[in-house]
Structures are given as structure tokens and as C-alpha cells.
Amino acid sequence: MSKEKPKLDKKLLAAVILLVLSALLALSGSFTAKTLLYQGVQTEEVWITGLDGAKLRAVIYKPSNAQGKLPAVIVVHGLGASSDTMNAISTELARNGILVLSLNYRGHDGSEGGVNYIGDPIAAPNISNDLYASLTYLQSRADVDKQHIGVIGYSMGSRAALRLGILAPNINPVVMIGPYYAWEISTVNTTRPNNLLIIVGENDIITPPSFAELLFNYATSSSGKPSEVFGSPSAGTGRKLVIVPGADHYTIVFTKKAIEETVEWVLLCFGKGKATYYLDPSVLGSLSGSASFLSIIAVLCVAYLVTRYYRSKGKIVQVESKSSIRRTFAIVLIIVLSILYILASFYTFPLIVDWGWRVYQFARFSGAQYTIFYFLFLALALLPIIIVLVAIKREILGDAVQKLKKNWIPGLVTVLIAWLTVYIMYNISLTGVVANYAMTPTRFAFMFYLFALCLLPIFVDEFYLRELIQDKIPVKKWWLQLGITIILEYMLRVLPFAWWVGLVAQPLVAEGILKQYVAAGLISLENLDTVKSFLGMNAYGLYYAFMSVEMLHAFVASYLYKEYRNIGITSIFRALTVAFTMAAVMALL
Numbered sequence: 001m002s003k004e005k006p007k008l009d010k011k012l013l014a015a016v017i018l019l020v021l022s023a024l025l026a027l028s029g030s031f032t033a034k035t036l037l038y039q040g041v042q043t044e045e046v047w048i049t050g051l052d053g054a055k056l057r058a059v060i061y062k063p064s065n066a067q068g069k070l071p072a073v074i075v076v077h078g079l080g081a082s083s084d085t086m087n088a089i090s091t092e093l094a095r096n097g098i099l100v101l102s103l104n105y106r107g108h109d110g111s112e113g114g115v116n117y118i119g120d121p122i123a124a125p126n127i128s129n130d131l132y133a134s135l136t137y138l139q140s141r142a143d144v145d146k147q148h149i150g151v152i153g154y155s156m157g158s159r160a161a162l163r164l165g166i167l168a169p170n171i172n173p174v175v176m177i178g179p180y181y182a183w184e185i186s187t188v189n190t191t192r193p194n195n196l197l198i199i200v201g202e203n204d205i206i207t208p209p210s211f212a213e214l215l216f217n218y219a220t221s222s223s224g225k226p227s228e229v230f231g232s233p234s235a236g237t238g239r240k241l242v243i244v245p246g247a248d249h250y251t252i253v254f255t256k257k258a259i260e261e262t263v264e265w266v267l268l269c270f271g272k273g274k275a276t277y278y279l280d281p282s283v284l285g286s287l288s289g290s291a292s293f294l295s296i297i298a299v300l301c302v303a304y305l306v307t308r309y310y311r312s313k314g315k316i317v318q319v320e321s322k323s324s325i326r327r328t329f330a331i332v333l334i335i336v337l338s339i340l341y342i343l344a345s346f347y348t349f350p351l352i353v354d355w356g357w358r359v360y361q362f363a364r365f366s367g368a369q370y371t372i373f374y375f376l377f378l379a380l381a382l383l384p385i386i387i388v389l390v391a392i393k394r395e396i397l398g399d400a401v402q403k404l405k406k407n408w409i410p411g412l413v414t415v416l417i418a419w420l421t422v423y424i425m426y427n428i429s430l431t432g433v434v435a436n437y438a439m440t441p442t443r444f445a446f447m448f449y450l451f452a453l454c455l456l457p458i459f460v461d462e463f464y465l466r467e468l469i470q471d472k473i474p475v476k477k478w479w480l481q482l483g484i485t486i487i488l489e490y491m492l493r494v495l496p497f498a499w500w501v502g503l504v505a506q507p508l509v510a511e512g513i514l515k516q517y518v519a520a521g522l523i524s525l526e527n528l529d530t531v532k533s534f535l536g537m538n539a540y541g542l543y544y545a546f547m548s549v550e551m552l553h554a555f556v557a558s559y560l561y562k563e564y565r566n567i568g569i570t571s572i573f574r575a576l577t578v579a580f581t582m583a584a585v586m587a588l589l
Helices: 010-038 083-095 126-140 156-167 209-220 256-270 282-312 327-358 368-392 395-404 408-430 441-472 478-504 507-519 525-564 567-585
Strands: 041-049 055-063 070-076 099-103 144-154 174-177 196-201 239-244
Touching: 010 041, 010 083, 010 282, 010 408, 041 083, 041 126, 055 083, 055 126, 070 083, 070 126, 070 156, 083 099, 083 144, 083 256, 099 126, 126 144, 126 156, 144 156, 144 256, 156 174, 174 256, 196 209, 196 256, 209 239, 239 256, 282 408, 282 525, 327 368, 327 441, 327 478, 327 507, 327 525, 368 395, 368 441, 368 525, 368 567, 395 441, 395 567, 408 525, 408 567, 441 478, 441 525, 441 567, 478 507, 478 525, 507 525, 525 567
Parallel strands: 070 099, 070 144, 144 174, 174 196, 196 239
Antiparallel strands: 041 055, 055 099
16 A cells, blocks of 8 residues: 655645745845945945044945045934934935945944933033044045035934034034924024024924924024025025925935935035935835834744644643633623723823933933833733732632743743744844844843843733733634734724824823823922923834834734743743844933
8 A cells, every 4th residue: 555645734834935935025125125225335334433432333325436535424313223224315315426424323233332311412412522523533534525514413313413513613514304493493593503404204293393393483583484495505504494294203214305305405505416316215114114014924933833843742731711701791891901901001101201201211221211111100000900800700810820830941932932033034124224133242231131121010911911801802713812812902002102192282182181190199290391392202102113013012922822821921022022122222321
């Protein structure tokens, strides 16, 4: 008798194919983006010594066929970004005959030191001084036309760029993208700085168009009109305000309008010819979204393959829940718990903003404290709900304890391989294009510090999401239960911040809510203005960040719980990925 041919394992084959395809698509997308970015451009990594001795990493961009002395521009990114964030602007300028020095501020990317100001650049000027050191470096280069040096700053970088334009009167032009205004309006007028271009996104709620318009009015004595050149660029008094349709604070540097306006203004002020364009920056803007999507696919495939291996070896113990409730009651319970979760997240947010500014340094990364406080205050709000439900139905706690005793070894191995997949996918997709996720040893060390800070609050969050919601979804088909969990978890995470983003557009309503916190003694009266000022920035920042990382968590953590039934495992995965995404890109303090 002839031997039967082994059956083709379609699930295994599909997982392998999807994993390979996601990696290949990530590689090809990154390769295509880099090819477009660097066409006709040569780059050089340089190190600049700051005024305090800190070594600052910078990248030089210039035309591949460059000869002689070139006009130059210093390009500086925003808080938590890097020179890669500014690639679209830097490379397009280089293709148009400009030498670009794109600086990585202290505490960012590979630069030494730490950011120690977000406010008045006169009171704490260290990153502005980094620009001055960059200017000194440029003036020492033989390939730079010292009479034609300008500066472009984005977000936080716009403030430092303006300060450089004031301190060094020969800087011309000054371009501010997504600018702040509080200090700036006291600094600008119709003659200083030289040739000021202000660019802001129509949908920017961090630095809204109204702020940019106010700044433009101060720079033109209220005589300028948006989109029209005020003054004389040839005399150094040119001013222009551009509001980019559809752009927000994070997407503006990837819009065609912002890049073309920047390049044309620089060439105009340098007395050069008409600009030519090669790059469609929307390719870069879409890369971040595709990177998140491909990462989810790759991580799920890896998690499935590792889990499948351990199941084949009999290393995974299937733990069934002993706590059961009727279908109708389960649906009502899930709805109630979901509403309570959203309300807890919504009403703790002003406390996050308040404490985030009062206790700024402890997280070691600028901005990381908001994420830490988010999980901490959310956990404190969820704990009473958990305690009440456990008191009513003790089996919930018993089930959780029993599950926590199982599947640690295979679960931890799966989590570590899954996290490594996230690290690899983010780097092959984004590093060198729009961000830098290649971590230094210092950043790895701080990643584990952030992991330790996040783990316990996330564990409480996981208890609520898995033991009280995912376990209680009354459907028998595993894929349907998983799908409902993913949708619910993502909505619970994102909706409260979306509401706060909407409320920022209604300042009287937002102020009315905040005054209730003051009346309750939760926010001090002296801190009220600070909370109001930064409410929109932090709501949008967390909303924007969670749009990607929480999608990953919704899929992968829900799947890991289905397989291992251990909230310790899912908590570790979430804490690791949260810590990684903060430590990789945020500014060291």
C-alpha cells in the first residue's frame, strides 16, 4: 500500500505567507520611500559640539552634483521627533540647490544631553543654543555660502528658530511651521526677524490657525493678509502666512502645500530660481499608517506560530472560566462596564494634564508622564468597580488567580518574540524615513524603567478588559468573541480623547467642566489656566498616539488572552510596547 501524503496545513501555510508578505511589503514600502526621498541627494552624518559640550547629531543634505559654495538652511524638528521627521522638506530643499543641516536636538535621536525647557527660550535657552552651535558649524564649512543661511523650525523647533533669527540678524529667512505664539508675539515686528514665513494646519488644535494669525498680525502690524506676501523679501521684510487645508499639527510636514511653500520662500529669499519638485510627500504620510497595519499582521502571525508550536508540544494548559452568567445579563453588564470605562477615562483626563505639568521630570522622557498618569488614574478609577463586582461574584477573582498560575513560560516567550517583531517592523518601515526607532543603550535602559512604571496600572486595566469584558462576551465562536473584544477595546481607549479633542473647540464648555474640578479641590485655582492651555495639546497627543499603538494592543493582547488566558502575559506585552514606543522617540529630559 502506498503511504498517504501528509495533508497540507492551510492555517500554518497562511500564517507563514502573511508573515513573509507583511515583512516584504514593509521593506518594499520603506525602500520605495527612501528611493524617492534621496533621489539626487547626498547625505552626511555630522556631530556638532553644543555650547555646553554636548555632542549633537545632525545630517547634512545637499545635491548629488553639488559644487562650490551653497546657500544653507538649518532645519529643526519638534518635541519627540527627529531629523527623519523633516526628511521631506530637507531633501526637497537639497534637490533645489540648498545645503541643509537637519539637527537632532539634545535628548533626541542620538544627541547627548536632555531637553530642559518647553517654555520661555530666554529663561531656559538650551535647545535654542543648539541652533547657535549649528550656525557656527555651518559657517565653518567650506561648501557653505556664509551670506545666505536661513532656519526652518517645526512646532517646538519654530520657537528656537525664531530665537536664532533674533540673536543672529544675518539669518534669512525664518520659517515657522506649527508655531507657538505666547513669547513669539513680543518678539516679532515688521522688520525682525528677516523674511518670516508662518505655516499652520487648518485642523491644528495644538497650535491653532488663530494663534498663527495673531502672530502674523504682530509681524505685519495687522496689515498683512493670509496667503499674500507682505513687505519686501529682497529687503528682508517679507512676511507670509499660509494655512494648509486639511492638515493638523502632526501631518503638516508631510503635506505638499507646506513643503512647496517652504521651498519657494527659501529660494525667493536667497534670490534663486523657480523651484522644481520631485517628491509626493503623501507617500511618507501614508507610510506610518501602513507600518502600523503591517506590524499588526506580522505580530499576530508570529504569535500564532509560536503558540501553535507550544500547543503541539503540550505546553499550553487550557483554562476554562468557572464564572458564568446568563446571556442577557452578560450583554447588559458589558454595556454598563464599557460606559463606566469611557467615563472613567474621560473624567480622569484633566487630572492627567494637571499632574503631568506639576510632576514633569520623573518619567525621564518629555511627554511620557502623561501616558504613565493616564494608566495610573484610570486604574484608580477602575479599581472600585472591580472590587464591587468581585465582592458580588467571588468566582471572578478565583478564576483570575487560577489563570495567573498557568502558561507563563510559553506566554513569556511568545510576548518577547512578538515585541521583537514590533521592534523590527517599526524599524524596517519607518526608521530613516519619517522617524527613528533604532534605540540606543540609554533608551533601552529607560524603556525598562518606563515598563516598570506602567506594568501595575496596565495589569488593573487588563483585569477589567479581559476578566470582566472579554470573558463575558456571550458568543461561542472564538473569532466573533475576539472581533467584538478588539472593536470594544479600541473604542474604549480612543473615544474619551476624541471627545476632549472636540471639547477644545468649545472653550466655554471645557472651562465649565474644569471649574467643577476646581470646586471639588481636584485642580488648584492657580493651575487652572495651565490645564486649560494644555488640555487640547495633550488630548490630541494621546489620541494621535493611541490611534496606532492601541490598535496593536486591541488585536494582539486580545489574541494572547484567548490563547493563554493569563492577564499577566497580556499586561507584560502591553507594558513593553507602550514603553518601547515612548522610549524610542520621546525626548530625554
